[in-house]
Amino acid sequence: MALIERFKGSTAAAALATRATSDSGSVFLRLADGTVVTYGEVESRTEALAAALADLGVETGDRVALLLPAGEEFVLSLFAVARLGATVVPLDPRLTPAELRYLLRHSEAVCCVTMERVEEMDFLEFFEDLLVSLPELQYLVTVGEEDLWYDDRIFQFEDLLSAGAGRDYVAPDIDPERDCLAILYTSGTTGKPKGVKLSHANILSVAAGTADALGIRPDDRVVGVGGFHHVFGLGPGIMATLLAGASIIVKSGDGPEAVLDLVEGHGATVHYGIPTDFVAELWAMERSPRSLGSLRLAMIAGAPAGDELVRQVRARICPNVVVAYSLTETASTLCVSRWDDDEDKQAFTVGRPLPGTTLRILEKDGSVLPVESVGEIAVRGPGVMLGYYRQPRETSNSLDAEGYFLTGDLGMLDEDGYLHLVGRSKEVIIRSGFNVYPMEVEARLESHPAVHEVAVVGMADPFLGEAICACVVPVEGAIVTESELVAWCQEVLADHKVPDNVRFFDGFPHTGSGKIHRVEISRSLRAGSHPGT
Numbered sequence: 116m117a118l119i120e121r122f123k124g125s126t127a128a129a130a131l132a133t134r135a136t137s138d139s140g141s142v143f144l145r146l147a148d149g150t151v152v153t154y155g156e157v158e159s160r161t162e163a164l165a166a167a168l169a170d171l172g173v174e175t176g177d178r179v180a181l182l183l184p185a186g187e188e189f190v191l192s193l194f195a196v197a198r199l200g201a202t203v204v205p206l207d208p209r210l211t212p213a214e215l216r217y218l219l220r221h222s223e224a225v226c227c228v229t230m231e232r233v234e235e236m237d238f239l240e241f242f243e244d245l246l247v248s249l250p251e252l253q254y255l256v257t258v259g260e261e262d263l264w265y266d267d268r269i270f271q272f273e274d275l276l277s278a279g280a281g282r283d284y285v286a287p288d289i290d291p292e293r294d295c296l297a298i299l300y301t302s303g304t305t306g307k308p309k310g311v312k313l314s315h316a317n318i319l320s321v322a323a324g325t326a327d328a329l330g331i332r333p334d335d336r337v338v339g340v341g342g343f344h345h346v347f348g349l350g351p352g353i354m355a356t357l358l359a360g361a362s363i364i365v366k367s368g369d370g371p372e373a374v375l376d377l378v379e380g381h382g383a384t385v386h387y388g389i390p391t392d393f394v395a396e397l398w399a400m401e402r403s404p405r406s407l408g409s410l411r412l413a414m415i416a417g418a419p420a421g422d423e424l425v426r427q428v429r430a431r432i433c434p435n436v437v438v439a440y441s442l443t444e445t446a447s448t449l450c451v452s453r454w455d456d457d458e459d460k461q462a463f464t465v466g467r468p469l470p471g472t473t474l475r476i477l478e479k480d481g482s483v484l485p486v487e488s489v490g491e492i493a494v495r496g497p498g499v500m501l502g503y504y505r506q507p508r509e510t511s512n513s514l515d516a517e518g519y520f521l522t523g524d525l526g527m528l529d530e531d532g533y534l535h536l537v538g539r540s541k542e543v544i545i546r547s548g549f550n551v552y553p554m555e556v557e558a559r560l561e562s563h564p565a566v567h568e569v570a571v572v573g574m575a576d577p578f579l580g581e582a583i584c585a586c587v588v589p590v591e592g593a594i595v596t597e598s599e600l601v602a603w604c605q606e607v608l609a610d611h612k613v614p615d616n617v618r619f620f621d622g623f624p625h626t627g628s629g630k631i632h633r634v635e636i637s638r639s640l641r642a643g644s645h646p647g648t
Contacts, residue, residue, distance in 0.1 A: 118358045119323040119470055126289045126315045127197040127296055130357060131158055138360050144187055145336065145381055147367035152187055153454050160276060164195035167279030171226065171254050173198030174285045178222050178298065180230040182206045182238065185343045188258050188272055190353060192228045200287035202295045205344035208233040210609050218300055218308060223251045228272065231259030298504050299346050301443040310504030311381055311443045313316050316384035320497035321446040322354035324469035329412060329437065329452050331359035331385065338364040338383035339374055339392060347416060350447040351387065371395035375405045382409040386433060389417035389548035392581050393428050400431055407432055412454060416441050417548035418580040419536060422462040440465035440536060444520055446498035450534045462534040472496030475519060476528055489537050492526040493519040544573035549611040551583060556604065556612055560585055560639060563603050565595035568623060570616065570631045574640060585614035586636055588622055
């Protein structure tokens with residue numbers, strides 16, 4: 116039976132319980148240090164954590180933020196919160212303090228599970244200042260070694276696991292179609308974060324459909340899921356692995372060498388990644404060849420993948436390569452090619468929609484276009500979000516009367532039902548799999564006293580997919596350097612939003628309505644010339 120049928124109508128907690136009952140001793144998590152965690156162990160520890168969180172007062176409808184790197188603590192927290200009918204809010208630990216403060220306030224999280232420290236960021240110091248300004252945030256659960264007994268709102272993760280072991284709690288009735296499992300933040304067309312509400316059914320149906328399309332098996336070992344905080348890590352990463360009864364290899368280090376070491380050391384069979392990941396691995400293979408014979412399938416998602424990259428990955432990393440098209444608002448995978456598709460379909464399309472998912476190509480006036488026509492991609496299916504959290508106007512603007520989500524991406528459906536991605540109608544740069552909206556970067560640069568006018572555009576890059584290029588017209592007589600403007604952005608923007616390069620212009624071309632002519636600027640950059648006024 117297909118996984119999408121087997122787990123239809125299931126909740127996240129019920130799916131874990133089903134797997135733990137049938138395959139209690141099978142390995143779910145493979146940690147980089149060689150430690151393994153079975154489905155049975157995840158189930159029992161999740162029960163204990165859920166009981167402890169319930170004792171703190173976490174209940175149905177609450178939001179619990181997860182500020183954690185990929186690891187066992189994230190997985191246990193995810194399923195514990197899900198058991199209580201509450202909603203997880205996964206946050207990227209690499210965001211700036213200002214960004215994290217905004218998201219914690221906007222999500223109205225009552226509890227946050229966080230590492231004490233990640234790289235240079237001291238989260239205990241961050242929350243010490245923050246707790247007084249966020250009245251909704253009642254509890255902090257920390258993963259680390261520090262003794263925090265002096266604050267009655269701060270608990271250590273391991274202490275909660277011990278306190279909850281063997282204790283009962285009231286398990287609520289959860290409607291998988293209507294109840295929200297996760298709120299995932301993604302930038303909107305204005306560059307401001309929007310909280311995408313995804314139900315249990317949204318995430319599980321897409322995860323199951325992805326696992327079915329890829330043929331994920333119980334003996335598979337999945338590698339390459341970097342962060343669990345984004346929709347791909349949550350769905351095709353954690354949930355698809357769970358539904359298939361496979362195991363996921365948890366990445367602990369950065370860089371392509373770390374992933375290649377895991378492939379070789381753990382015998383990985385399925386490799387997920389964004390184009391940037393595979394480009395870096397190809398370079399690493401040149402420096403230090405590895406034995407990757409265990410891999411049977413690689414999936415490239417998160418950003419456009421050129422046919423040359425697919426060809427190289429197929430030749431040097433894994434013989435079977437598929438390409439996926441995914442969005443946060445659709446619980447990740449919309450379309451995916453299959454390993455047995457013919458070469459042209461694999462090279463020039465992003466495959467076919469998952470079962471139950473319907474695509475339309477729309478004209479600017481909203482009318483449906485025939486096959487082989489280019490227009491905006493609209494999608495309806497089990498993965499389409501419940502809406503944007505606390506933003507009903509944005510929600511209504513993104514969904515049409517028939518429930519189709521308007522992606523803002525341009526594409527074409529061919530006669531065989533395969534989707535060809537053409538471009539994006541929204542102004543968004545996809546850098547290393549992250550959406551970067553020019554307006555947010557421009558707002559920061561415009562605040563610099565030496566900047567008169569600025570336009571941020573994406574430039575094709577073999578490593579990043581797209582690089583961020585800040586085009587700047589300086590104030591007359593001002594002296595400003597590229598390094599100065601980059602440092603100015605680094606003060607408040609996350610690393611993946613900081614311009615990769617800065618180009619200085621005498622003036623910009625403008626449209627008839629007075630707007631900066633971005634197409635002309637991009638064209639001139641590709642041609643190696645700067646337009647004037």
